[in-house]
Amino acid sequence: MIDEGRGATEDTSQTQDSGEFARRAAELDAADPLASYLEEFVPVDEPGFVAYLDGNSLGRPTRRAAAELGELVRGAWGTDLIRSWTDGADPWMEWPERVGDEIAAACLGAAAGQTVVADSTTVLLYKLARAALTARPGRDEIVLDTDNFPTDRYVLEGIAGECGMSLRWIDADPREGVHAEQVAAAVGDRTALVVLSHVAYRSGWIADLPAIAAVSHGAGALFLADLCHSVGAVPVELDAWGVDLAVGCTYKFLGGGPGAPAFGYICRDLQDQVRQPIQGWMGRADPFTMGPGYQPAAGIRSLVSGTPPIVGMVPVRAGVGLVARAGIDAIRCKSIELTTLAIDIVDSWPDALGVRVSSPRDAARRGGHVTISRGDFRQVNAALWQRGVIPDFRAPDGIRLGLAPLSTSYADVVRALDVARTVMTRGAGAP
Numbered sequence: 007m008i009d010e011g012r013g014a015t016e017d018t019s020q021t022q023d024s025g026e027f028a029r030r031a032a033e034l035d036a037a038d039p040l041a042s043y044l045e046e047f048v049p050v051d052e053p054g055f056v057a058y059l060d061g062n063s064l065g066r067p068t069r070r071a072a073a074e075l076g077e078l079v080r081g082a083w084g085t086d087l088i089r090s091w092t093d094g095a096d097p098w099m100e101w102p103e104r105v106g107d108e109i110a111a112a113c114l115g116a117a118a119g120q121t122v123v124a125d126s127t128t129v130l131l132y133k134l135a136r137a138a139l140t141a142r143p144g145r146d147e148i149v150l151d152t153d154n155f156p157t158d159r160y161v162l163e164g165i166a167g168e169c170g171m172s173l174r175w176i177d178a179d180p181r182e183g184v185h186a187e188q189v190a191a192a193v194g195d196r197t198a199l200v201v202l203s204h205v206a207y208r209s210g211w212i213a214d215l216p217a218i219a220a221v222s223h224g225a226g227a228l229f230l231a232d233l234c235h236s237v238g239a240v241p242v243e244l245d246a247w248g249v250d251l252a253v254g255c256t257y258k259f260l261g262g263g264p265g266a267p268a269f270g271y272i273c274r275d276l277q278d279q280v281r282q283p284i285q286g287w288m289g290r291a292d293p294f295t296m297g298p299g300y301q302p303a304a305g306i307r308s309l310v311s312g313t314p315p316i317v318g319m320v321p322v323r324a325g326v327g328l329v330a331r332a333g334i335d336a337i338r339c340k341s342i343e344l345t346t347l348a349i350d351i352v353d354s355w356p357d358a359l360g361v362r363v364s365s366p367r368d369a370a371r372r373g374g375h376v377t378i379s380r381g382d383f384r385q386v387n388a389a390l391w392q393r394g395v396i397p398d399f400r401a402p403d404g405i406r407l408g409l410a411p412l413s414t415s416y417a418d419v420v421r422a423l424d425v426a427r428t429v430m431t432r433g434a435g436a437p
């Protein structure tokens with residue numbers, strides 16, 4: 007419980023500490039090569055707003071997205087109408103592969119022709135996992151971990167039931183994530199597929215994808231990576247790391263907006279061996295022949311099922327454009343500085359506050375968010391939202407500080423954590 011009694015005395019050490027961190031933040035902001043990107047986002051129009059620390063769940067909208075959505079309504083949609091699907095310099099029919107390639111080049115380390123944008127992460131995960139199983143007939147096990155995002159666990163449980171497969175669970179430490187050694191111990195000659203997240207949604211742990219791909223392949227299995235929490239924040243090298251299939255969302259660090267479509271990747275060598283389960287007309291070779299029977303389109307296009315979500319892809323293109331311009335390595339450098347600053351501030355808090363850092367302290371193993379824990383953080387998070395500080399709460403006791411590098415300043419981190427310390431010192435119920 008929060009110690010309500012502490013509010014009676016002024017915490018002078020807070021004033022001193024926040025002054026020091028404010029000076030450090032000012033220096034970092036002044037030297038930040040990505041500082042100009044803060045202006046690329048639609049400003050929050052709310053009195054008393056302090057800072058948004060949930061870019062790892064829903065990224066902020068870019069000004070370009072707002073402008074380009076308006077242009078779409080007036081131009082390609084409003085004026086060119088149905089012709090936009092097939093005519094002009096950038097026909098909508100080609101957007102799944104085109105935007106997929108843009109994401110691949112900016113932040114997946116993947117050559118063109120292996121990525122499409124479609125569906126939601128959940129649906130694409132289902133399609134990719136089912137597709138992978140078609141390339142490993144006779145094997146009846148899927149390896150996954152206990153702390154993966156719920157949708158991953160549920161989708162795989164459903165597939166196991168549908169396809170008569172068994173699930174082999176890796177017990178993941180919720181304060182870290184899955185280690186390659188655990189995968190090595192779990193896979194065997196029955197394993198068809200290994201499915202894990204690159205960055206753990208709870209702790210922010212970065213899994214060693216090249217090592218996990220290697221141990222999966224050593225057992226003859228395929229490896230599918232969920233990149234939701236890494237894409238646009240942590241460099242990814244799908245081709246070089248030997249990842250077979252990948253999925254990720256575009257509404258976090260890529261700024262695609264609520265419900266934006268997902269992306270799916272199938273490495274080129276595998277594309278002819280797999281068959282995804284939802285045979286729709288948009289994934290058929292030459293859809294407008296509308297002929298009998300389904301013949302999959304060549305290559306990655308066959309992962310598409312229905313009409314591409316064009317409106318949803320407009321903000322994705324704007325966000326990916328920003329990431330491409332800023333460069334994923336520069337984004338990662340700022341991300342490490344932001345999360346290090348957040349941890350240093352939390353470490354400076356009095357022990358009596360009882361806050362623990364639940365993310366890896368090693369920056370090389372930590373993604374774009376920092377999770378801190380305390381028993382009453384559900385109430386503290388609600389109090390922070392009322393005071394204009396917006397992180398998120400994940401059960402049982404974690405507040406995630408999602409520090410999107412392009413839209414978060416170092417001063418934001420200091421201001422937000424200052425409010426958090428005050429809330430905890432005075433009590434979440436205090437005015």
Ligand SMILES: Cc1ncc(COP(=O)(O)O)c(C=O)c1O
Nearest residue numbers: 126127128155157207232234255
């Ligand atoms: C790791 C991970 N996988 C999947 C999802 C969700 O997928 P969807 O966009 O289908 O809700 C999320 C976030 O919502 C996530 O963090």
Ligand SMILES: Nc1c(O)cccc1C(=O)C[C@H](N)C(=O)O
Nearest residue numbers: 062063064155207208234265400
């Ligand atoms: N996709 C979300 C939604 O539709 C509503 C609220 C949150 C989300 C999220 O993205 C959750 C997020 N993937 C997480 O890591 O918790």
